[in-house]
Amino acid sequence: MSVQEIRDEESEDRTRKPPRAVVGSHREEEEIFGKAYDPRIVRRIWTFVKPYQAQIVISVLAVLVFTGSQLLIPLIIRYAIDNGMAPGADPMTLVWASVAFAIVILVNFGANWLQESVVGKVAENVLFDMRRAMFAQLQRVSLSFMDKTEVGRLMSRLQGDVNSMQEFLETSVMSVGDIALLFGIVFVLLFLDFRLGLLTLSTMPVLFIVRLFWLPKAKVAFMAAHETNSVANGALAEGINGVRTIQSLDRQKVNFELYDEKAYANLKTHLTAAKFAQVMVPIVDSLTGMAMAIVVVVGGSMVLNGGLDVGVMVAFLFYIQRFFDPIRSLTMQYSVMQRAMASGQRITEVLDVPVDVVDKADAKVLRPDMDGSVEFRNVTFGYRKGLPVLKNVSFKVNPGETVALVGPTGSGKTSSMALVHRFYDVWDGEVLVGGTDVRDLTQDSLGEQIAMVLQEPFLFTGTVLENIRYHKTQATREQVIEAARAVGAHDFIMKLPGGYDSVLEQRGGNLSLGQRQLISFARALVADAKILVLDEATANIDSYTEMLIQKALVKLLEGRTGLVIAHRLATIRGADRIIVLQNGEKIESGNHDELMAQKGLYSKLYNMNYASFDDIPDEVVAAATAVPRDAST
Numbered sequence: 001m002s003v004q005e006i007r008d009e010e011s012e013d014r015t016r017k018p019p020r021a022v023v024g025s026h027r028e029e030e031e032i033f034g035k036a037y038d039p040r041i042v043r044r045i046w047t048f049v050k051p052y053q054a055q056i057v058i059s060v061l062a063v064l065v066f067t068g069s070q071l072l073i074p075l076i077i078r079y080a081i082d083n084g085m086a087p088g089a090d091p092m093t094l095v096w097a098s099v100a101f102a103i104v105i106l107v108n109f110g111a112n113w114l115q116e117s118v119v120g121k122v123a124e125n126v127l128f129d130m131r132r133a134m135f136a137q138l139q140r141v142s143l144s145f146m147d148k149t150e151v152g153r154l155m156s157r158l159q160g161d162v163n164s165m166q167e168f169l170e171t172s173v174m175s176v177g178d179i180a181l182l183f184g185i186v187f188v189l190l191f192l193d194f195r196l197g198l199l200t201l202s203t204m205p206v207l208f209i210v211r212l213f214w215l216p217k218a219k220v221a222f223m224a225a226h227e228t229n230s231v232a233n234g235a236l237a238e239g240i241n242g243v244r245t246i247q248s249l250d251r252q253k254v255n256f257e258l259y260d261e262k263a264y265a266n267l268k269t270h271l272t273a274a275k276f277a278q279v280m281v282p283i284v285d286s287l288t289g290m291a292m293a294i295v296v297v298v299g300g301s302m303v304l305n306g307g308l309d310v311g312v313m314v315a316f317l318f319y320i321q322r323f324f325d326p327i328r329s330l331t332m333q334y335s336v337m338q339r340a341m342a343s344g345q346r347i348t349e350v351l352d353v354p355v356d357v358v359d360k361a362d363a364k365v366l367r368p369d370m371d372g373s374v375e376f377r378n379v380t381f382g383y384r385k386g387l388p389v390l391k392n393v394s395f396k397v398n399p400g401e402t403v404a405l406v407g408p409t410g411s412g413k414t415s416s417m418a419l420v421h422r423f424y425d426v427w428d429g430e431v432l433v434g435g436t437d438v439r440d441l442t443q444d445s446l447g448e449q450i451a452m453v454l455q456e457p458f459l460f461t462g463t464v465l466e467n468i469r470y471h472k473t474q475a476t477r478e479q480v481i482e483a484a485r486a487v488g489a490h491d492f493i494m495k496l497p498g499g500y501d502s503v504l505e506q507r508g509g510n511l512s513l514g515q516r517q518l519i520s521f522a523r524a525l526v527a528d529a530k531i532l533v534l535d536e537a538t539a540n541i542d543s544y545t546e547m548l549i550q551k552a553l554v555k556l557l558e559g560r561t562g563l564v565i566a567h568r569l570a571t572i573r574g575a576d577r578i579i580v581l582q583n584g585e586k587i588e589s590g591n592h593d594e595l596m597a598q599k600g601l602y603s604k605l606y607n608m609n610y611a612s613f614d615d616i617p618d619e620v621v622a623a624a625t626a627v628p629r630d631a632s633t
Helices: 003-012 028-033 040-084 092-140 143-147 151-192 194-241 243-248 252-304 310-351 413-420 443-448 464-468 477-486 490-494 513-527 543-556 592-598 601-607 618-625
Strands: 374-384 387-397 402-406 428-433 450-453 531-535 561-565 577-582 585-590
Touching: 040 092, 040 151, 040 310, 092 151, 092 310, 151 194, 151 310, 194 243, 194 252, 194 310, 243 252, 252 310, 374 413, 387 413, 387 428, 387 577, 387 585, 402 413, 413 428, 413 531, 413 561, 443 450, 450 513, 464 477, 464 513, 477 490, 477 513, 490 513, 513 543, 577 592, 577 601, 585 592, 585 601, 592 601
Parallel strands: 402 561, 402 577, 450 531, 531 561
Antiparallel strands: 374 387, 374 428, 577 585
């Protein structure tokens, strides 16, 4: 089916209820970014502008000089007409008028060039500082925030919202000039002829009345456009990131329809916003024509009656033409300001996202010579209030010991490992590393002593060498090669076109899953951490690669404390101790032989010849756990 056919079908029923499986759905968590205008936004934006306030002052002064030169031009024209074109006038009058014109034009050009160049540089620097601040904050925020926030919406803030702020900064200085020009023209008109000036300005109340009704609706339209833009970007990012799954499940048409709904909603809100942004332009143009008509009719009569000089009337026409230019400009800039306020709201909310996991003021540095022990003391933890994932769990991993955590999906294995690295803080109890509560340690020093290998290793765009020493950038090439040899990755790396200098595609897409895992093992070995966490490191790979990884594990765990999460029962038999978790509780502990002798859950499931805990039906697990068991440590 063509794109046009799909769109035709969409147009028949835009209000239909979407399928349950949606892409980029509007989540309640989006509320964290707020809705309403907050006056503190301007103060927060100013913190980014303040370092460049000297340049801003220069720009404002340049704009005021530029505005002053524009006010002088009609006055020079009036002088030339009334004094240089009258019968018997001095010929030098027009010469001096021409000289004045040349000087004013040069000043006009210089001031305009100065403010444009300075403001452009300031806006680019502020944009750069904002993006750096937002990126730094997103690197620090707790994983609980990242778990529930769509990447597309964060990208919308890092790109679209920051660009809106740049546009606002570039036009805000010009707005100062527009306001100064507006008041300057009013003053000059009243100074040249008070009565004609008042009559000319009589069209202004109409404009103010129109704007009074226009502003509230325009603000709502601009905010709606921003919100739908964020939703559409979230859907777009999700659709792109999940393209493999989409194609494998043949969901292209369905996903297109779901995205098209959000894109269409975004189109409608932007069209509405554009309508409000453009409606003021013809109104202002009409008022300009009315004001000029008043000057021609009334001013022309006054000239014929000798009550007004021709030069003054001509100056009036020039000023009227210029008078509505700043009004038109400010009207157009209102939409820019509204976008900036909405963007500023969303940017500051990102910058103000609370960081739940922070170092204490007196946090200690975890010394490299610590013993490498890990201990859980009565730990209770969950991701959502009232729904604990771990319930009063206690166990200790001795220095140099390899402990495997096993259990059905959702039993709390990965959550336990996240607490060791202090990605989250426990609700109750303590997690100790090297005998010290992780909450009393600096996160940097904790990260230096804990290396993690995940089920789906994330490789960054860059060379193989850069990826292996990602955790320890000061590692030498020789150390990287030695680590790759130790884990069995050297041979396939040397077969790549550039060897260790081969550039990996996004997420290492030009390597197999097993090869990516071996590189992540080499990365962990180069990190030389005391504690190694392996989270499903041997899942989803073929048996040959698993054999290579098992050999790499032996080298990797030498002299280190190992915490291994595995579903495959065959991969954990060699562990010094096995801890069995179910529903967030520790139900068994011991080595393979001890657990088999206890004839508890582990023994029953192992004897059923299941390859993985994930393969075991829930009712089988429930039946096995109903049997009394020894849960001693």
